[in-house]
Amino acid sequence: QKEVEQNSGPLSVPEGAIASLNCTYSDRGSQSFFWYRQYSGKSPELIMFIYSNGDKEDGRFTAQLNKASQYVSLLIRDSQPSDSATYLCAVNTGFQKLVFGTGTRLLVSP
Amino acid sequence: EAQVTQNPRYLITVTGKKLTVTCSQNMNHEYMSWYRQDPGLGLRQIYYSMNVEVTDKGDVPEGYKVSRKEKRNFPLILESPSPNQTSLYFCASRAGTQNQQYFGPGTRLTVT
Numbered sequence A: 001q002k003e004v005e006q007n008s009g010p011l012s013v014p015e016g017a018i019a020s021l022n023c024t025y026s027d028r029g030s031q032s033f034f035w036y037r038q039y040s041g042k043s044p045e046l047i048m049f050i051y052s053n054g055d056k057e058d059g060r061f062t063a064q065l066n067k068a069s070q071y072v073s074l075l076i077r078d079s080q081p082s083d084s085a086t087y088l089c090a091v092n093t094g095f096q097k098l099v100f101g102t103g104t105r106l107l108v109s110p
Numbered sequence B: 001e002a003q004v005t006q007n008p009r010y011l012i013t014v015t016g017k018k019l020t021v022t023c024s025q026n027m028n029h030e031y032m033s034w035y036r037q038d039p040g041l042g043l044r045q046i047y048y049s050m051n052v053e054v055t056d057k058g059d060v061p062e063g064y065k066v067s068r069k070e071k072r073n074f075p076l077i078l079e080s081p082s083p084n085q086t087s088l089y090f091c092a093s094r095a096g097t098q099n100q101q102y103f104g105p106g107t108r109l110t111v112t
Helices: none
Strands: A011-014 A019-025 A032-038 A045-050 A054-058 A061-066 A071-076 A085-094 A097-100 A104-109 B004-007 B010-013 B019-025 B031-038 B042-051 B054-057 B076-078 B087-094 B107-111
Touching: A011 A019, A019 A032, A019 A085, A019 A104, A032 A061, A032 A071, A045 A054, A045 A061, A045 A071, A071 A085, A085 B042, A097 B042, B004 B087, B010 B019, B019 B031, B019 B087, B019 B107
Parallel strands: A011 A104, B010 B107
Antiparallel strands: A019 A071, A032 A045, A032 A085, A054 A061, A061 A071, A085 A097, A085 A104, B004 B019, B019 B076, B031 B042, B031 B087, B042 B054, B087 B107
16 A cells, blocks of 8 residues: 555546545555645645645645645635646654655636 | 755666766755655655755665765765666755655666
8 A cells, every 4th residue: 555645636626616536545554644736847846735634725725634635625715727736745753754646637617 | 046056857878877967046045965766656755955965865766876065065976877767857855844856857768
């Protein structure tokens, strides 16, 4: 079992819709969770992090964490074509060790 | 401008020819890390460093070396590159107390 799993996609949504990206992790001791966005040919950039169970909102983005289910998700409201990218889930499984999922490709069509 | 720089950005080399990929950050960050990114495998940590002269292995350290003699620099050394090290490499840094990890622009390495 992979430590951090994501559906590779692509996830296709129309402009203005809500995109829902999901991630599961295997290490129950994981403490912090991150979502990175990576445009094709570019480096990853951090868009959200979450530590506690529940929701965390930042603009159009909402991160959701359920530690009991070992599940973290990212919701993007009012999706824009510029949101088309690969979204990487990352989990801090211990001191300084950040494990990435393989990413979900999101396509937002105009 | 706060940034992480890597050089070279692109490199084609032959098996066995030693090479170094440099990484430098201007943010006085304690923590630096090297990753490789391969299709279907995602980003995997090669080595990381928590400060000067403090380094440790990540998930895929075989075939790589690193050093941290200065806080700003964290070079990645391939003593004898092999074709399975063909990949996209990223250097990253962050301050010890922060979540924001800054990635360099990436180095695309091809070993023939």
